[in-house]
Amino acid sequence: MGQQHDIYYVPSKSQWPIVAAVVMFLTVFGAAHWLDAEPGESGFGKTLLLVGFVGILGMFFGWFRSVIRESMRGYYNSQVDRSFRMGMMWFIFSEVMFFGAFFGALFYVRMFSVPWLGGEGHGVLTHQYLWSEYAASWGAGGGNGPAHVGGAFQTVAPWGLPLLNTLILLSSSVTVTIAHHALQAGHRGKVLAFLGFTVLLGAGFLFCQAHEYAEAYKELNLTLGSGVYGCTFFMLTGFHGMHVTLGTIMLAIIWLRVLAGHFSKEHHFGFEAVAWYWHFVDVVWLGLFMFVYIL
Amino acid sequence: MAHAATHDEHHDEHHEHLNFFQRWVMSTNHKDIGTLYLVFSLLMFFIGGSFAMVIRAELFKPGLQLVQPYFFNEMTTMHALVMIFGAVMPAFVGLGNWMIPLMVGAPDMALPRMNNLSFWILPFAFALLLSTLFLPGGGPAGGWTMYPPLSLQSASTAYVVFAVHLMGISSIMGAINIIATILNMRAPGMDLLKMPVFVWSWLITAFLLIAVMPVLAGAVTMLLTDKYFNTHFFDAAGGGDPVLFQHVFWFFGHPEVYIMILPAFGIISEIIPTFARKPIFGYKAMVFAIASIAFLSFIVWAHHMFAVGLPLGAEIFFMYATMLIAVPTGVKVFNWVATMWGGSMTFETPMLFAVAFVILFTIGGFSGLMLALVPADFQYHDTYFVVAHFHYVLVTGAIFAIIAATYYWIPKWTGHMYSEFWGKMHFWNSVVWVNVLFFPQHFLGLAGMPRRIPDYNVAFANFNMISSIGGFLFGASQLIFVGVLIHCVWFSKKKATDRVWEGAKGLEWTVPSPAPHHTFSIAPVVHDEELAHGHVED
Missing domain, CATH: 1.20.120.80 (Cytochrome c oxidase, subunit III, four-helix bundle)
Structure with missing residues (x-):
């Protein structure tokens, strides 16, 4: 545990929310495109779904890593x-x-x-x-x-x-x-x-x-x-x-x-x-x- | 409890040097995110409004004039989805984001990063939803309530379902943030029963959101699996029931109606005391009335389904439960009037909209009472009477309250006064044309004109033409609003004082105008006499 600050920690900026919004969008857009494709039609839906899903995992990893780091440094009162x-x-x-x-x-x-x-x-x-x-x-x-x-x-x-x-x-x-x-x-x-x-x-x-x-x-x-x-x-x-x-x-x-x-x-x-x-x-x-x- | 805030380990000197992208897209600031919500909501208000113009243009005369019936149905469906989830709800969240931390003396929202995610999901969700209009199979055309089996017949079910999922995730995260902010971030001395009514209304609304948005997610998920994965939730051949969807949907849908009006009640309860220069009449009664309305919202859902063939006992129960809501709502209207009674009132634009709200929302409430009566509802169900009813509560209710709030707080946001003359022009045009638009729809409905139909009997021609003229002019009046906003943000020379309004009370008026990027980094000392509702008798 790092040094304790008795202040409410507000990060100044973060890239994770917008990354999260984008990968969530890719996931559902891919899924919708896949589901709505005509039988036998090869769309980009499945690929997009996969990319979006991997993106979500990456986003969670990154977001939680920065939160854990802040916690370990004692920013959270x-x-x-x-x-x-x-x-x-x-x-x-x-x-x-x-x-x-x-x-x-x-x-x-x-x-x-x-x-x-x-x-x-x-x-x-x-x-x-x-x-x-x-x-x-x-x-x-x-x-x-x-x-x-x-x-x-x-x-x-x-x-x-x-x-x-x-x-x-x-x-x-x-x-x-x-x-x-x-x-x-x-x-x-x-x-x-x-x-x-x-x-x-x-x-x-x-x-x-x-x-x-x-x-x-x-x-x-x-x-x-x-x-x-x-x-x-x-x-x-x-x-x-x-x-x-x-x-x-x-x-x-x-x-x-x-x-x-x-x-x-x-x-x-x-x-x-x-x-x-x-x-x-x-x-x-x-x-x-x-x-x-x-x- | 901690009384100060920091914003980064490098502290504030680097802090204001964010570039445009960092400031608006990577934001963690409740004011900037609130602004994003409000701008997005205004954009959606005009997109949804343009759909309404298509509807009113088609209905200007009997017969098919301009658009194909399927496109007409897409317009009614999309108008509702965009206005509900894109315009009204984000506007209230934006107002909450801006004002709740200022009103309770908090440095920011409790979970600032998640706050930004709640917002940024929305543009993507609406891109997904609106993109269906350009798909080969067309967009959703089964009405915003998405009743199966009709809604399952359009090609875009998956897009709509996922868009609704995204909106739900956004709303739930936004609501969690608001609850955590209100319960955990209040300045010392800001007791629960000293909070402004607007904050109370949002606390209760946020609870409703967390309780019912997941239920909507469940309902649309069942639609998705019924269409694409061979389930039979809504198919009688497999033991299911299309009416099941209506039950689940309206278990969400009725609290949703109050999600769109309770924050409006809060806004009006801030504005009327300011311009009547009196504390609100019956503060505690106002809070308990909001809570009672929220509780009742969970046990009245089937009044949307009286004509579907419910068992008699259910119809009687839901009829009486629905009529009970008139009691706490009556308390609120009474208290607003009693607050004005004997006050030294002035009628600046926010107050004009607030007074119009009280009168016109009450008309919507009365037509709601008529619809609550089962025997009468058999006649009114799915007619223009219902359309008139919910536009009175949503346009002259929710939208008027949002506009009133914008005029009320925009001097605090921008540091400039808006043009009072053009504000009043906006008000008088809105209030006249909105009644020309919606009041004749009561008559059309009582005469039996059905909703969601692009053509109609010539007997309905006159009132429809009047309603359409009102619609076009009400739509045009909102361009005045945009003009006033642009003028206020960029061109107004008239500086706002910190207090802005002579009778304004509460913490948000103790910070400079415009409100600095960071406020209450050190928690303020709360003086009861400075609060709008500080002295509450036990």
Whole structure:
């Protein structure tokens, strides 16, 4: 830690915001161009998407490097630290609301749209004239809608891999907390061990998830196109999986930063932010395990 | 708490030697970024306005005159998207950026680099959105609400979805920054219940933004996967429901409506006390009214969907919940009037716009109450009555408040007074023509003219012609605004004093005019009697 200034640090200028805006634009412009291309048409979309994505990684590296340097030089007083904490908290809240949109969609189709298609409530006439054959149910029987889009499928059994994944994520929350306490107590070896263990658990979760997806596609015929069951299943677990991936990468970077001696007993907001994020993906998983797999 | 700020390890002497690119593109300064937001917003106001001129020109007479129906639909869609996400929201963020640190005595925004990113995403997002107009398949034409399956039929869905994602990221980061600034950067003595109402309104708006922009992102992501990745969220054959989109969209959309009006309430609550030379009537009631409106905004979304076939219980619930909003809004209007009551009022341009806001926004509120009634809404739904309603709250509401704020604070920004004569010319032209433009649309709607249609029954011809004439002249009146701004920034000789307005109170008037590049590097000492609303009775 460098010398402490009791002043609110405001950098005079920074190239990272404009770099970030440009690479984000390249990424989405490439993606849009790719998606909108006619079948068989070879556009520049894919290339642009790749360039933009690599640019985003580079931008994060550069931006965080300058922030870490400023932190190591002691430019950040406790007030700056509070700003960072609030930023992370509200960012996680926005993520909660993002998942909320998809959970909301899940509850809506289960509570309303599927039963209505089966003739419940004010869906009586729709059912009678359009889908009189359809016996509404969730899961394997009717979860892909009255047209049985994507063909018959089986659901993933909750008490196999999903249960294992629940245990993995719950224990990873414990290990990251142990690592945090060790950091506060100044036991660097213990921090590295338990943080490393957390990274491995995150990777293990992702491995199981990938295995489960492969099995769903190959053996259960459960795909993204399996009606509303398939899309809620894969979009919810998929977005969660992306967050676990990001969380695991962040934990790995924090592990390297512990190794490099970036954190002290008092100043380790980077560690805490990633730990909060990890707990957040953990809680989302509990919701998923309950509402997507079990119920 | 720390009371001072630094700006670089090399300190301030190098600091003012940034070249043009460094100052504006690599900025971390809340004033420069605020200016960028405001200039961008003005540009978008004219782009969106030009789309409106196309719409009004086509509707000048019955029959197809100028444009093809698909292009007409692109114009209505793009007009809304550009005005909402490009003009109104960035204008409020720009005003917040400029004024919140000045009003709470902070050296800058809490997260200055992220502040710049929030802005610079926007030009790219709108380049992406507007580029769709030049694509072979055309731009989005299914309305700004993007209802499936209609919206999925245009070729440009992916561009629109990603543009909306970018705008959402920008808004969320901007909102996080504003919350962190307000909660963490206030000068000592600037207690929460001593903050100006404008700051309060932004604190609550920022919460709304963080809560609902991700929901919009989720909704458009489902559109994207339904179109390109074979999902069936909105397809009944696969068990989904197009109405699901409307629920998710309006869960975002209704709080969004208040995102576009709560900062306007804050602005008006600053301007009226200044020109009535009285503290605001019922400061705490004003704050709690804003908070109540924000809370209610989360439980009224389905009033946009009364005609879609909701269960009866839902229609009744959403009808009553919607009508409840009239209570806190009524408190606000009452308090603005009570603030003026017995005040020694003068009518400079900001005050003229503020008074017009109070009256005309209230008309928009009343037509909103009419729309809230389920049985009546079956008649009004998707007619020009709805168009008249939301233009009264957004143009004479949000836009008038933004214009009022610009006249109110521009002497502080530039150090010069604007031309009062031309400001008043701008006001009287705007207020007359905006009513010629939108008031007849109430009659058209009640008579049954549908929205978003390029042609209409000859029975509607007269009112449409009147409305179009009002539209062209209201559009032309805004050129006066640009003239006043250019004059004020570059040519005005009349220096502004620090306090600018005789009755102005609050920290922002204690710094010189123009406000120096860095203010409150050392936190100011807050004297309660200097604050606009300093003495709050418990």
